[in-house]
Amino acid sequence: MASYDLEHPAIDEIELTDVLFALSDPARLEIVREVSAGPLSMAECGATNPALPKSTKSHLMKVLREAGVVRNEPDGRGRRLTLRREELDERFPGLLDSILR
């Protein structure tokens, strides 16, 4: 695995409590709202909060990725963030709908 290929949990490894924790922080929830409209580059993501330090943003992304909420994949020279919407809807029906409404 190349160093830019980050690890993502498989759908059946995703824990409900980890997803709830990932979404329990206002800055992380805002990122999830942003990517719920479609994939975003890392550069675009967090645009509603431009004062966010890069290291803080990296940590928010790591929590969201490790909880199974987003995919963070290489895309050209940058990275692309995608909400794992279909997988999460299958594993936890109605959860994202109720949180992102």
Added chain:
Amino acid sequence: MASYDLEHPAIDEIELTDVLFALSDPARLEIVREVSAGPLSMAECGATNPALPKSTKSHLMKVLREAGVVRNEPDGRGRRLTLRREELDERFPGLLDSILR
């Protein structure tokens, strides 16, 4: 307010991220599952985890109460825990259904 009357947030003060945080811990989520079947005395609650120290249990209850998830009210010589189901369903439609299913 008597010392045994604990504070509870009003329904319109309840924050989604606080509710998600309260439910993001396996021990707290288990308590919520227990009270989702009906009010329980403090003594009955947490019965699925009898090894839980009393101080830990008190703290779990405090987080759930302060987030607006449960009511913790005096009941005779003990205390009674109630899930704020109707209020939460009104404020965050579908959320508890998706988490407790």
